[in-house]
Amino acid sequence: MKEPLKITGAEAILSSLIKENVDTIFGYPGGAIMPIYDKLFDKFHKLKHILVRHEQGAAHAAQAYAMVTGKPGVCFATSGPGATNLITGITNANLDSIPIIFITAQVSSTLLGTDAFQETDMISLSMPVTKWNYQVTKANEIADAIAKAFFFAKTGRPGPVLIDITKDAQNELTEFNYKKIKSIRSYNPKPELKDEDIRTTLLLMQSSKKPLLLAGHGILLANATGQLEAFVNKTKIPVAVTLLGKSAICEDNPYYAGMLGMHGNYAPNVLTNEADLIIAAGMRFDDRVTGDLSRYAKKARIIHIDIDKAELNKNVKADIAIHADIKDFLDEIIPAINYSADKRWLEQFRKLEKIEQEKVIHKECFPENGKIRSGEVINRLSVKTAREAIIVTDVGQNQMMGARYYKYKYPNSLITSGGLGTMGFGLPAAMGAQVGRPDKTVILITGDGGFQMTAQELGTVFQYNLPVKIVIFNNNFLGMVRQWQQLFNNNRYAETNMPTPDFPLIAKAFGIEGAVVKDRAKLDQALDKMLNHNGPHLLEVKIEKEANVFPMIYPGMAVDEIILEP
Amino acid sequence: MKDTYTITAFSENHIGLLNRITIIFTRRHINIESLTVSSTEMKGIHRFTIVVEAEEEQVVKVVNQIEKLTEVLRAEWYLNDDTVYREIALYKIPIDSAIDKNLELVLREFNAHIVDIQNDFVIIENTGHVDDTEKLYDILNPFGILQFVRSGRISISKQKKELSAYLNELPLNEYVKE
Structure with missing residues (x-):
């Protein structure tokens, strides 16, 4: 009988990446990862490698790559310092929910725990800042580990994952049969939207005179910008964005109300505390957005929709907490909407915008001297x-x-x-x-x-x-x-x-x-x-040496206390 | 207001998961009073029983963070009144003291028993709440306790359909490939 074809673990890693449609890797070689780079030498036609000058650069580059392409980023780094240099970049991706697959090399499995040259416990180090991580010590684990890595990174609330692969696993021969992951029993990336959530949202909208939509990064991550636009155009509800929610809606949109937060726009910050209904879509009420929590949006009922259940009721108590993919939610609710926000409410935004325009924006964008x-x-x-x-x-x-x-x-x-x-x-x-x-x-x-x-x-x-x-x-x-x-x-x-x-x-x-x-x-x-x-x-x-960014919500202030000029 | 909470979580039996869970407590400066990890009736699934002194709001958030972990199947929290819980304590006392006729009375009162006898000491086992095992400790102290050890809490909820009923509905395979 013919022996099944075997390949090295290093080759299995690269073949797995190709199966996941990866074509670009950001990385930096080193001792423990040499078997992977050696195999990469034969695969440059399929896997473009960008050689950075420091591993932190690879992590940030992979993050931006993921954000502009919608595909997960991939990073290679060697064991020890190569891996630890990634930490800032991994953490950054974790806080901003960006899918990146980090592959770090590790000393041979026989040397684990011996303080071997360039050994570092990357699994423990990356644990608090990854969505999932795994150490591979045998070549036959590689395909499944990488399949899981992509599944975890891309689905649900996306995030960075890390696979640490020992040098002997890279060199070991294995059969290779790659299959993507369909489901994992301990992990539910697609929470089910309930009819009741749509009904109560519609009901609260119906009685609202001053509704405000807060659009976060979740809109972009869920690919729901079209849905957001449709929702806003239909309901005429003013929409404010978080920093990472910027570009989720075109700023020409007649209902666009500006950016929230410490250095956001005047109108949406002030009127957050005027609103009687806040629909928070794929955002997490970060402290830079809310200012003093005890005086945040106290006049409003709050509907919070997020794919991450742990974000619901974390910072702001929601009247209706909806655990769902924001795209599903918007898709479901748009056809059922029979509501249009009061024009006078939008005019309140326009009035405050004019003030900011005069006091801040015009001076900043069209200065005549200095x-x-x-x-x-x-x-x-x-x-x-x-x-x-x-x-x-x-x-x-x-x-x-x-x-x-x-x-x-x-x-x-x-x-x-x-x-x-x-x-x-x-x-x-x-x-x-x-x-x-x-x-x-x-x-x-x-x-x-x-x-x-x-x-x-x-x-x-x-x-x-x-x-x-x-x-x-x-x-x-x-x-x-x-x-x-x-x-x-x-x-x-x-x-x-x-x-x-x-x-x-x-x-x-x-x-x-x-x-x-x-x-x-x-x-x-x-x-x-x-x-x-x-x-x-x-x-x-x-530039002007001592120029300041205004408006500003000083630390400890409520959002409506935002200051236009010092 | 702080209270005693029992957090129960079911997870895959994977290396490092304990660390991922404890990090959640460490980060919020919550001390774990007791921690028990054991296999369940379902192969490959482990149960964490964690006891903390904390405020309810904190506990709810921590449970959400635990459940968010990709390898945790489910997590719940309970107040003491909502569960039946036990700890086991073992007491090693010198053989001379064990001959004391009062020991028999004490063992009967606490429903404790001797589980091992050696030439120079005996080992007594008791099961109960921390209060019980502590009280027995105080009573046995005059007998001369050579060694004392107590387990973490195990707990079972008083709800009719307990969390573990959910295990029966789980897919047998940890993951499914395309």
Whole structure:
């Protein structure tokens, strides 16, 4: 009888990824993962590998790749330091519910627990920040482990998973028969929507004079942007978005009411506390959204729909907690709606918007003197790119400005680090977004601080000639922390002031074109040059040093106490 | 207000799951008073019985987080009154003390029994609530306790259809492939 064909564990890993339609991997080789890279050498035609300069970069790039393509990201790292370098990126993906399959190598199973060279207990380390993880010590476990990994990562509330594979399992021979997972008995990714939930929602809507819809990241993750638009157009209910919910609805929509939260828009924050009904769709009432919880939305009945049961009644007590996929919910309720929100309620939003426009937005986007302001740069980028670009931000003031002043049009066109607020996320995420969407203009909005945290990835941008447009807002400060020091610590700027290197010169060292702009008169020209450049381009913009992001809900304040000016 | 809660969870028998569960308590600064993990009547399924002193709101959230774990089948919580629960305690006392005629009275009163006799000591077993096993400890103390050990709580709910009835409805295979 013929022996069944056997392949090595390393090959089984790559074949499993191909079976899951993976075509791109972000990673970095090392000792324990060498068998996998050796097999990869023969499979580059099917699996494109992006060699980053630090594993954290791989994790962030994979996250952005997943966000812009809708496919899970895949990361490779070796054992020990390679694996631990992923932790920030895994955590970031976990808090923002992004499906990524992390594959880390491990020392041989015979050496486990011996403090062998580059051994680290990656399963324990990643446990609190992964949706699921598993250590493979035998080659015949690989196919099922990877099938489970994809199933867990993609379904339900998505999230990162990690498989740790010992070196001997990579080298061991195994039969290979890959089958995707259909169901797992301990895991219910698709909660059943109840008729009763639809009925009570309709009933509460019927009696509501001031309804407000809060759209979160769940809308984008569930691919329910079309449903959201249909729901809003039919009900005429004003819709506000969370930071990660940005781009879930086109900002031209007549019922779009702006962004929630600490640096969100004036109207939706103030009117949250006026609303008599709040429909929270795929969002989790993060503390940056709610401000003082004890004074949050007290006049409103709350309907909370989320696919993660643990989010229901976690921060805000819901009158109706609906455990369901938001897409199913919207699909089900839209045809049954016979309700239209009062026009006067929407007018209240428009009135407050006008105030914010005058007091904040106009000054930020159209200043006539002083140094360049970051808001005006983003506003100009929004116009110049006809709102077609993918915006990637770092974290801090640049992030808030990027979220506030680009007018988002298409789903998943803002890539930002929400829950974890990871400085250094920007550059590697911009790479990942560009790899995933080579057809799009990808613009990174970053600061002088965050950029320097992962600046080594310029090497990756250079190697793959990724045409990302890098805008560094340089105020020689860690701007957001400085803003807090100014507002709450009596201007005591403890360690937030930093001299910066010559950024265009750094770009040049990596073969990337760079420029700097200081004067408003030359801003348009500099932006045009960057956007028209065929290839990566870094533009350092010297901005107003002590500019602040407003409006702002100060810590401990209620949402309707949001401040327009200091 | 803090109270004693018993949390019961059914899970797959996988390496590391205990760690995933305890992390949920650690993160919220909740101390686990007792923890018992054992196999159930269904092969491959384990039962966690966790006792905590906490507030109800906290307990509900923790149970939700436990149930959210991909390898946990179900989790529930109970107040003491809603369950029948027991701990086992073992007491090692010197053989000389065991000859004392009062020991027999004590054992009868507590429904405790001697489970092992060696040349120089005997081992007494008692089952009950913590209060009972503690009380017996105090009474046996004058006899000279050489060693004392107590198990974690096991508990069974007073509901007619208990959580474990749910096990019978489970698919036999942990997962199904396409």
